[in-house]
Amino acid sequence: SQTIHQWPATLVQPVGSPLSLECTVEGTSNPNLYWYRQAAGRGLQLLFYSVGIGQISSEVPQNLSASRPQDRQFILSSKKLLLSDSGFYLCAWSKKTPKETQYFGPGTRLLVL
């Protein structure tokens, strides 16, 4: 069966510091991968998605970036965090068939102070 992992689970970072969040998927190959952010009291916002190694599409202009160095690894980064980057970050994967189910990881809670 497939599993999706995210770490760290919780992170507290000062404004202006760098960020690296990691997501890995097990039990499948060549998945689509997604990064979402859920701000407090708001819905989910798609940040990035990837259909393959090195292929990243950005949905929202911001100071975040994403990379996919391996087939089942998806990384969310920032060089300098802003207060507004605080939120709950969720990674998800899906098969490539259109309209497929997305399966979500446990999330990373980021607090920028």
Add this chain to the structure above:
Amino acid sequence: AQSVTQLDSHVSVSEGTPVLLRCNYSSSYSPSLFWYVQHPNKGLQLLLKYTSAATLVKGINGFEAEFKKSETSFHLTKPSAHMSDAAEYFCVVNIAAGNKLTFGGGTRVLVKP
């Protein structure tokens, strides 16, 4: 363009009574529709999925949803609420070949003993 409207931001029910969460969607194409549940500080868990087969979809934990094309609705129901059903529920639509999801605003369910 596609959109999803969850008609109630909060629903309060007593344990053992029925739960109804309302969702309307707008889509120019035949959609896939999903309901996800999110417990506090957790990722999203898939409850059920509609993909143009049976219009009544049964999911996990006793939930079911009915797709009504004429009403563009996909309401979620459960005959008897349990305390563990207290969570936030998201109605989601997917029509795109790129598997981009559109989320409703969420409905927070409170279950009273």
